[in-house]
Amino acid sequence: MTNPFTVSTRTARSGPIVTVGGELDVATAPRLRAGIAELSLAAGQLLVVELAGVTFCDSSGISALIAARNAAEAASAEIALVGVPSRLARTFALTGLADFFPAYPTIEAAVAAHG
Template sequence: MTSPFSTSTEPAETGPILTVRGELDVATAPRLRTGIGDLVLAAGQLLVVDLAGVTFCDSSGISALIAARNAAEAAEASIALVAVPARLTRTFALTGLSDFFPTYATAEEAIRQRQGGR
């Protein structure tokens, strides 16, 4: 059974939190790229991408996450991935992307780290 793909965005003090759910693959990655393109990021903000609900991610999905990082950098913002599923964490480690994406257990942890550990 496949999980329907969806995204939602909520504001946070440090920048948007983008929640991704379902299968992130060749069919849905373009929708994520569009959603990222619709975000308004300001210099110094943090884009948090919550992946807790991602049930599958292929190379197209990883490419869309790299595009999110590039969009954040272009806006002079930063990115943090949170609640990264174990399989995706392993893929990041095997491909050398684990150092490319800062990852945290929760959005709150990423935001707290961004704010200097307050």
């Protein structure tokens, strides 16, 4: 049995927080991309993408995360990944994306690092 995909967004003073759960793959990555595209990011904000609930992530999911980073960069905002599962962190390390995505254990740590 697979975990159903979920994506939700809330707004904090630092910027939007997107929480992702379940399998982030070719079937669900478009929903994450669409959710990110609907955000109103402003210069200087921090886009937090919380991934602790992600049970699987394929290349389509990674591509959606790169698109999120690009959207933040286009808005002169920053991005932080939070609660990255160990298997996904390993994939980031192996593919050279670990330096591409600032990652933090908690939302609070990401916001504190952002200033």
